[in-house]
Amino acid sequence: VQLVESGGGLVQAGGSLRLACTISRSIFSVNAMRWYRQAPGNQRELVAAIASGGSTNYADSVKGRFTISRDNAQNTFYLQMNSLKPEDTANYYCNADIGLPPIVYWGQGTQVTVSS
Numbered sequence: 001v002q003l004v005e006s007g008g009g010l011v012q013a014g015g016s017l018r019l020a021c022t023i024s025r026s027i028f029s030v031n032a033m034r035w036y037r038q039a040p041g042n043q044r045e046l047v048a049a050i051a052s053g054g055s056t057n058y059a060d061s062v063k064g065r066f067t068i069s070r071d072n073a074q075n076t077f078y079l080q081m082n083s084l085k086p087e088d089t090a091n092y093y094c095n096a097d098i099g100l101p102p103i104v105y106w107g108q109g110t111q112v113t114v115s116s
Contacts, residue, residue, distance in 0.1 A: 021094030
């Protein structure tokens, strides 16, 4: 199973980016999908998650600005990031646990840089 990310880049504060994570198998076999981020010198932190049933949760720091969603037909899930701040600068990783018992898979990471 592979998770392939796309959509990172450089954006000014207040701007938007959309990250995508495409899974190399049917999204219906996925239990939960998540986005994490890690800034230099910091621990990796959970940003957003979406369960197979569609429920979502977000880190307090991104609530109201970021939205996690999925497209079952494309086997892809997304992170829409609006009103970006310099403190959102990090390497963003997608993550999914698949099957029973669940196995966790990670994407390769994509860099998001927000300039002030």
